Amino acid sequence: MLFYFFKYILNNFPGAGLFDYLSFRSGMAFVTALLFSLLVGKKIIGRLRQMQIGETVRDLGLQGQKRKEGTPTMGGIIIILATLIPVLLFNDLSNIYVQLLLITLLWMGLIGFTDDYIKVIKKNKEGLAGKFKILGQVILGIVIGIVMVTNNNISIRTKNFDEQVTVHKKTGENFNQPEKSLKTTIPMVKNNEFDYASVIKIISPSLTKYAWLFFIFVVIFIITAVSNAANLTDGIDGLAAGTSAIIILALALLAWISGNIMISDYLNIMYIPGIGEVSVFISAFAGALIGFLWFNAFPAQVFMGDTGSLTIGAIIAVVALFIRKELLLPVLAGIFVIENLSVLMQRYWFKYTRWQFGEGRRIFKMAPIHHHFQKLNWHENKIVVRFWIIGIILAAISIISLKVR
Numbered sequence: 001m002l003f004y005f006f007k008y009i010l011n012n013f014p015g016a017g018l019f020d021y022l023s024f025r026s027g028m029a030f031v032t033a034l035l036f037s038l039l040v041g042k043k044i045i046g047r048l049r050q051m052q053i054g055e056t057v058r059d060l061g062l063q064g065q066k067r068k069e070g071t072p073t074m075g076g077i078i079i080i081l082a083t084l085i086p087v088l089l090f091n092d093l094s095n096i097y098v099q100l101l102l103i104t105l106l107w108m109g110l111i112g113f114t115d116d117y118i119k120v121i122k123k124n125k126e127g128l129a130g131k132f133k134i135l136g137q138v139i140l141g142i143v144i145g146i147v148m149v150t151n152n153n154i155s156i157r158t159k160n161f162d163e164q165v166t167v168h169k170k171t172g173e174n175f176n177q178p179e180k181s182l183k184t185t186i187p188m189v190k191n192n193e194f195d196y197a198s199v200i201k202i203i204s205p206s207l208t209k210y211a212w213l214f215f216i217f218v219v220i221f222i223i224t225a226v227s228n229a230a231n232l233t234d235g236i237d238g239l240a241a242g243t244s245a246i247i248i249l250a251l252a253l254l255a256w257i258s259g260n261i262m263i264s265d266y267l268n269i270m271y272i273p274g275i276g277e278v279s280v281f282i283s284a285f286a287g288a289l290i291g292f293l294w295f296n297a298f299p300a301q302v303f304m305g306d307t308g309s310l311t312i313g314a315i316i317a318v319v320a321l322f323i324r325k326e327l328l329l330p331v332l333a334g335i336f337v338i339e340n341l342s343v344l345m346q347r348y349w350f351k352y353t354r355w356q357f358g359e360g361r362r363i364f365k366m367a368p369i370h371h372h373f374q375k376l377n378w379h380e381n382k383i384v385v386r387f388w389i390i391g392i393i394l395a396a397i398s399i400i401s402l403k404v405r
Contacts, residue, residue: 019090022256022276029086029284037082037291044081045295045302048072053120062366062374071300074116075292076308080109082288087281095277096153097322100144101315108227108314111136112306120305127306137227137314141220144318148219149182149212156181156324157271158193174265178273182215184324185270187331187401193270194327222326223317229336230313232343232368237300238293238384239370243335243391244312245289250332250395251319252282257402258323267402275323285315298380332398335391342369 019025048054054070083105091098115128148154157175182196196218197211234240257263259276292308295301304312316333320326330337346367354360365375373383 025090025280026283029090029280030287032086033082033284033287034291037288041078073303073305074307075302076304079288079292079308083285086284091280097278101281104314104318108311112310116305116307137224141223145216145219187328188404226317227310227313229340231309233339234309236380237298241293241296242388246391248286252279255279255323334394339368343367
């Protein structure tokens, strides 16, 4: 809203032109979200405590686990509100990418809140049935996929490599005209555009016109997988919030680069008109996460619950799809991948060995893998900080990959 106000008085108010700069609005969104979560978060936690909205903890034999009994949950509300306010203030709300991210924030927040409400208020430990969570993620994926395929404001401009080696062109002239496309980026590969339509073309060239259906399936899979992986990572104090903040900050930089025609030209990557506005949204989200981490660090005063974790994963997935870097997620969100794989490996190895030997065997002492390290008597802080360090390394590799081809 401030964005439109300062646009209106641009010619009459000194300094109003600052709101034309994404870097300024991103910084303001970050600071506003951070301060809001710090100042209002404590009141929200107090209110949750008064309403006796506390975590029920199963005794899994983990050191210090029962001490967390009764800690307020549903803290994801802090993250959502702290993101929403600066976005409404500093974002261009006419931007289609911002609109879709707001839908993602509120929709997944609602699904997570419903799950937490059933668990905590209704005292049903099972929470929202898994099929309804998946259904909610699928609906979101269908909406995001259809809009990306059909909306004329979502386009890309790929590099024209034919003459750039021999002919010097002005900035922007090295790019082809805007096109609606199912192309994405393959990390660390020269001439790295990959068209999802080519997968369908392998099956039959006549089916290429239906490639958008395959793309929507990919969108659904990525949103569901990353959202659930973030949910699995939320197991010990500060782990999900900290690792997610690292991923989000890296995505903010990638979004800003993809929306800047000069830097996209220099790095030989596709330019995505209008995507720079996403960096303002992501900066607000990062500020909200870091502010939440103030209360969620060991010993946690509040847990994010599914209200936060499902929302975080969905936002990460949708932003990666928008900036055409979803194939980079296995590296950038490597912590999520490791957590998810540890659960799958544990489950299916147990089933296989029970079928093969009559007795189930385990790879890890406990899954997800952060609980394995707890079983090895590692302190929570040590596990969390080491996972953060790994996350920073993976984020650095992801950013460097823009130039490594």
